[in-house]
Structures are given as C-alpha cells and as structure tokens.
Amino acid sequence: MIKVLIVDDDFPVRMFLNKIIDWNKHGYELVGEAIDGREALEKIEKFKPHIVITDISMPSMNGIELIKNIREKKYGCKTIVLSCYDDFAYVKEALKHGANEYCLKNQLNDKILLKTLKETKNLIEKERVENGQYESMKDLANKCLKTLRQQFFREIINGSWKEKKDIREKIKELKLGDDLKNKIIMILEIDGFHKLKFGPHMRNRQILYNSIMNISKEILNDFNDGYVYRVTDKQFLILYSVHGEKSQLNMYKGMKEFAVRVQKNIQIYLNINMSIGISEPIYSLDRIDEYFNQCKMSLKSKFYMGDHKIILYKDIVKEISTDPIKISNREEKELIFYLRNCQYEKINYYIDLYVTGFKERNVKIEYVHNFFRRIILIINKVADEYDINPKDIYGEDTNPFRVIENMETIFDLIIWIKRNIEIVTGKLRPNDQNKFEHEVICEVIRYINCNYMKDITLVKVAEHVHMNMSYLSHLFKQQTKNNFVDYLKDVRIEKAKELMETHNKKISEIAELVGIRDRRYFSKLFKEKVGKSPAQYKKTIG
Incomplete structure (x- = not known):
C-alpha cells in the first residue's frame, strides 16, 4: 500500500x-x-x-x-x-x-x-x-571481497606470499589498509580437530564453523570493532582492534579478557577446546607476514605448553634447539630388551628422561617426532618377532607415523606411545600363564589389559575367546575369585591412578583414557575403590 x-x-x-x-x-x-x-x-x-x-x-x-x-x-x-x-x-x-x-x-x-x-x-x-539491484550487487561485491580477503589471509598463513612488495599491493587491492592498522592478529585453533567426528556431509562441520564465528563476533562487538574469518579447517582469524588504547598494559588486559571469553564460551556451548595464538600489535603493514608468523609460532608453543591455552607471542621462548636427537644403537638394543622382557616401567623411565630434555631445551618439534618414530620402529620390530598383528596395537586402518604427525601436544604423544608399549607388553607378559590354570582365562586377562580403554563387555570377550558367555562368566569367577565387571573396574581404576601419577591431565580426560565416558560415574567408582575422590587422590600425589 x-x-x-x-x-x-x-x-x-x-x-x-x-x-x-x-x-x-x-x-x-x-x-x-x-x-x-x-x-x-x-x-x-x-x-x-x-x-x-x-x-x-x-x-x-x-x-x-x-x-x-x-x-x-x-x-x-x-x-x-x-x-x-x-x-x-x-x-x-x-x-x-x-x-x-x-x-x-x-x-x-x-x-x-x-x-x-x-x-x-x-x-x-x-x-x-533499481535500489534492490544495487543492494544485491553491493552485497555480492562485499561477499566477493570478503572471500578474497579470506583467501589472502589463508595464503599468508600458509607462507605463499614471499615478497613484501606483492603483499603491499595485495593489501591495497583488497582495501585492507585501514582494517589492519591498530589491530592485533589472533588465530583460534580447534584442539584435537582430527579427533572430531563429523557426518558424511559438510553440514555438521559448517554448523560448527558458523557457531564458532558467531560466538567470536558477538563477543567482539562487546569489546571493540574487528573482523572474524575462517582461514583453514581448524583455524579462525580475528583482527582485534586496539585503536585508542593509550597504554600497553590496558591493551593486553582487554585483549586477554576478550580471548578468555571467546575460549570459555566456545567450550561451554560447543564442548570444544581452542588454543589462541596472539601477535604483537600491527604498527607496520610492511611486516604483516611477520605478525601472522608470530601467531603461528605462538600456536606451535602449545606442543610443550599443552592445549586450551592463550599464548602471546611476547611471552613464548624464541630460541629453539636445532641439535638432532638420535637414539644410539646401544640405547635401541636396551629398549628392545626391555620390551621383550615386558619391563614397561624401564621403557617409560627412558621416554620420560628424553621428554624432560626436549622440554628444557625447547627442541624442534620435527626432532621430537623423529624420536617417537624410532620408538614405533622398535615396537614394530618386537611385535614382528612375536607375531603380534600391528592392528592389535594401533587399531584398524591406523598409520602410527601419521598419528605422530597429528599429535598437537607432547603430552598426548607420551600417553599414546606408552599405551602402545603397554599393549605389546601385555601381549608378551608371561605371568598370566603362571597365575591362572585355564589358558582361556589367561587370554581374557591379556585382552582386558590391552583393551581396557575401549568399550569392552563380557559378550565381546566371549566372542573373542569363542566361548559361551554364561560359562565364561562362571569360569572367570572360579579362576580369579572376582566377576568380570568388577575385575575390569579394578583394572581401569589402577590405570587411572597411574595416569594421575605420571600426567597432568583433567579428570574427565583420564576417565576417557581408561574407557569410562561418564565423569560422574568415574568419580563415584574411583572413590569406592580407592577411598578418595580423584581430586583428593591427585592432591596426595602432588
């Protein structure tokens, strides 16, 4: 009308x-x-x-x-x-x-x-x-410009732009000059991205991406002007404005508050942990590639610092040891001996000793990966000697060398490699034959020790040993003086205690590592078996 x-x-x-x-x-x-x-x-x-x-x-x-x-x-x-x-x-x-x-x-x-x-x-x-067409054309142009900017940022992060002259021209072409001045670059990275499970279509993944961007934009509006872009499958770029901040103290305080809120809200609403790498303030467009590299270096630091961290470039250790780390032939022979004889603790001690050196010297990540690749080769050598199928160690369709590449922190890498060693020693350990008369029960015990972290049930174990479930349950209790479920609980709690004593992991993470997905149930079970809650037990071990 x-x-x-x-x-x-x-x-x-x-x-x-x-x-x-x-x-x-x-x-x-x-x-x-x-x-x-x-x-x-x-x-x-x-x-x-x-x-x-x-x-x-x-x-x-x-x-x-x-x-x-x-x-x-x-x-x-x-x-x-x-x-x-x-x-x-x-x-x-x-x-x-x-x-x-x-x-x-x-x-x-x-x-x-x-x-x-x-x-x-x-x-x-x-x-x-005409106005509608103009607005449509304007919207289309803005979308194209945003896509081109996103592509440019992605290429900068990947190191595709080498010449500063080319970078300056591209910034001018994309009208980024004013948008980059007086900004701090933040790169948000999804922790454990390779572990996330998406459906066969892109829809679920796109919903996650949109949710992360919307949360970031909403919080950004409460602080200052800025921009949010998705630059890789697991990384998001935030240009955070520091315009008008007179002191560096206030600038970093406001920026840290913003980063904490983004990290916390994404964790609460999406149940995802994120690490955030933060550059120095952008004062020169000629150094824009350097500011992006600062974020990348900050995020690399989580390898030693752990995930779910906010890492400022100004706070990280800049010196990286480039001395090659090699396992000597003598050390390799010792490790093979320990593994053959199921001396799990000695192997762990050896790994912990090396890892302490890595952390103290801030050893290049590539060299750390080489060390763990060598450990995998040792595991494979012993497994081959005793006809142990690699699938029984690493799982179906799992390439252990690719797993090493994907591990984002040294803490996850240690847990993973020790678990593999434990599986091998569990399969080689001769004590089971001596302890129980029935060889089926020996196999059940070995199966539990190797698979306690998975969703195992009496039904699955019965299928594994090709025995009637009811008869296996009766035989298991007769031999071990314990029923299957309680025995599995005991194993899991003992493994949880070991993890608490050797790793600084959250209680929910430890629960998952020993095969219990419900943290409340884990805490209740732990207190029943140990007499203390997980938190209390962690305090007693320092």
Missing part, C-alpha cells in the same frame, strides 16, 4: 481530495493532512509517506520550501504539486527542487489524479527495483 500525505491550507481542497477517489480501492492509504509545510514535515517524520501532495502557496512554510526540506533531509518521498495557472513560475521552481509531478487545481478530477498517482507510483516501484 502506497502511503499519501495531503498538504494544503485550504480546508475545502483537503476535503475534495479526500472524497475524489476511493484511495484504498486503488492501492493508496491516506495517512494524514497538514495545513502548511512546517506541519507537513512533522507528519512526514511520523508517518513516512511515499507520496506528498502539496499546495504551493501556504503560510508559515510554502510548498517550495517544503520540497527543498524533503530533498535536503533525504526523506525519500515523491511530491505532486497542486497549482493554479498563475502559479506556473512557482511550479517550474518546485520541479527544479525535486517535485515529481504537478496538477492544475481547476482541471483536477478523479481520472487526472489517478493518472498522476500511477505515474508517481511507477517511479517509486522503478526506484525500488
């Missing part, structure tokens, strides 16, 4: 215009009347009409002044001027100032008025289409 306002100081003229046509029937709505230009401006502000029909000669503010005001204040409504023969000079001036149509009062009838209204309405609709 097109809204119309009538402006005339002559009451009979206003009444005539009210009655001359059925306004609603023809698609128009009379929203009000005014007796002069001043009152008309108030009603335009209030009712937002699409068409104003105005007389020229009026007290206080005439029609020409009204039209000028409509144009200057950009109300966007169209004007139809009512005039007499002797007002024609005024009509020309009105058209000059933006009037769209005019009608002679003494010739005005319903047909002329409807024709004039229709022409004005067509003009409004044409502008709507």
Whole structure:
C-alpha cells in the first residue's frame, strides 16, 4: 500500500481530495493532512509517506520550501504539486527542487489524479527495483571481497606470499589498509580437530564453523570493532582492534579478557577446546607476514605448553634447539630388551628422561617426532618377532607415523606411545600363564589389559575367546575369585591412578583414557575403590 500525505491550507481542497477517489480501492492509504509545510514535515517524520501532495502557496512554510526540506533531509518521498495557472513560475521552481509531478487545481478530477498517482507510483516501484539491484550487487561485491580477503589471509598463513612488495599491493587491492592498522592478529585453533567426528556431509562441520564465528563476533562487538574469518579447517582469524588504547598494559588486559571469553564460551556451548595464538600489535603493514608468523609460532608453543591455552607471542621462548636427537644403537638394543622382557616401567623411565630434555631445551618439534618414530620402529620390530598383528596395537586402518604427525601436544604423544608399549607388553607378559590354570582365562586377562580403554563387555570377550558367555562368566569367577565387571573396574581404576601419577591431565580426560565416558560415574567408582575422590587422590600425589 502506497502511503499519501495531503498538504494544503485550504480546508475545502483537503476535503475534495479526500472524497475524489476511493484511495484504498486503488492501492493508496491516506495517512494524514497538514495545513502548511512546517506541519507537513512533522507528519512526514511520523508517518513516512511515499507520496506528498502539496499546495504551493501556504503560510508559515510554502510548498517550495517544503520540497527543498524533503530533498535536503533525504526523506525519500515523491511530491505532486497542486497549482493554479498563475502559479506556473512557482511550479517550474518546485520541479527544479525535486517535485515529481504537478496538477492544475481547476482541471483536477478523479481520472487526472489517478493518472498522476500511477505515474508517481511507477517511479517509486522503478526506484525500488533499481535500489534492490544495487543492494544485491553491493552485497555480492562485499561477499566477493570478503572471500578474497579470506583467501589472502589463508595464503599468508600458509607462507605463499614471499615478497613484501606483492603483499603491499595485495593489501591495497583488497582495501585492507585501514582494517589492519591498530589491530592485533589472533588465530583460534580447534584442539584435537582430527579427533572430531563429523557426518558424511559438510553440514555438521559448517554448523560448527558458523557457531564458532558467531560466538567470536558477538563477543567482539562487546569489546571493540574487528573482523572474524575462517582461514583453514581448524583455524579462525580475528583482527582485534586496539585503536585508542593509550597504554600497553590496558591493551593486553582487554585483549586477554576478550580471548578468555571467546575460549570459555566456545567450550561451554560447543564442548570444544581452542588454543589462541596472539601477535604483537600491527604498527607496520610492511611486516604483516611477520605478525601472522608470530601467531603461528605462538600456536606451535602449545606442543610443550599443552592445549586450551592463550599464548602471546611476547611471552613464548624464541630460541629453539636445532641439535638432532638420535637414539644410539646401544640405547635401541636396551629398549628392545626391555620390551621383550615386558619391563614397561624401564621403557617409560627412558621416554620420560628424553621428554624432560626436549622440554628444557625447547627442541624442534620435527626432532621430537623423529624420536617417537624410532620408538614405533622398535615396537614394530618386537611385535614382528612375536607375531603380534600391528592392528592389535594401533587399531584398524591406523598409520602410527601419521598419528605422530597429528599429535598437537607432547603430552598426548607420551600417553599414546606408552599405551602402545603397554599393549605389546601385555601381549608378551608371561605371568598370566603362571597365575591362572585355564589358558582361556589367561587370554581374557591379556585382552582386558590391552583393551581396557575401549568399550569392552563380557559378550565381546566371549566372542573373542569363542566361548559361551554364561560359562565364561562362571569360569572367570572360579579362576580369579572376582566377576568380570568388577575385575575390569579394578583394572581401569589402577590405570587411572597411574595416569594421575605420571600426567597432568583433567579428570574427565583420564576417565576417557581408561574407557569410562561418564565423569560422574568415574568419580563415584574411583572413590569406592580407592577411598578418595580423584581430586583428593591427585592432591596426595602432588
């Protein structure tokens, strides 16, 4: 419905215009009347009409002044001027100032008025289409620009841009100069991305990406202006504004508060941990690639610091030891001996000794990976000697060398490698044969020791040893003096105690590592078996 306002100081003229046509029937709505230009401006502000029909000669503010005001204040409504023969000079001036149509009062009838209204309405609709197309083109251009910027940031992070001259030209082309000045670069990285389980389609993954971006944008709006981009499958770029901050102390304080809120909200609402690498403030566009590298170096530091951290470039250790780390032939022979003889503790001690050295010297991650690759080769050598299938150690379709590459922290790497060693020693350990008379029960014990971290049940174990479940349950209790479920609980709690004593992991993570997904149940079971809650036990071991 097109809204119309009538402006005339002559009451009979206003009444005539009210009655001359059925306004609603023809698609128009009379929203009000005014007796002069001043009152008309108030009603335009209030009712937002699409068409104003105005007389020229009026007290206080005439029609020409009204039209000028409509144009200057950009109300966007169209004007139809009512005039007499002797007002024609005024009509020309009105058209000059933006009037769209005019009608002679003494010739005005319903047909002329409807024709004039229709022409004005067509003009409004044409502008709507043009404006819509312009806005669509503008939106498309903005989307294209955002995509190009996102691609540029992705390439900068990947190190594709080498020459500073090329970078400067690209920043200018993408109109990024003002957007990058007085900003701090933050890169948010999803911890353990390779462990996340998505459906066969991109939809679930896209929902996650959108959720992370929306949370980040919402919190960013509470702090300062800035931008959020997704740059890789697991990384998001935030340009955080530090404009107006007079002291570095306040700048870093505000930025840290922002990062903590983003990290906390993503953890609460999406149940995902994120690490955040933060650059120094951008004061020179010529060094933009260096600022991105600062974020990358900050995120690399989580290998030794652990995940779910906020890491500022200014706080990290810059010196990296490039001395190659090699296992000597003598050490390799010792490790093989320990593994063959199931001396799990000695192997662990050896690994812990090396890892302590890695941390103290801030050894290059690539060298640490090489060390663990060598350990895998030792495990494989012993497994081959005793006909142990690698799938029984690492799992189906698992490449252990690729797992090493994907491990984001040295803590996860240690747990994983020790678990594999424990599986091998569990399969080699001769004590089981000596302890129980029935070889099936020996195999069950070995199976539990190797698979306690998985979802194992009596049904699965019975299938594994090809025995009736009820008979196996009876035989197991007869041999071990314990039922299957309680025995499995005992093993899991003992393994949990070992993890608490050797690793600084959250209780929920330890519960999952020993095969218990429910933290509350784990805490309850732990207290039943140990006499203390997991938190209390961790305190007693320091």
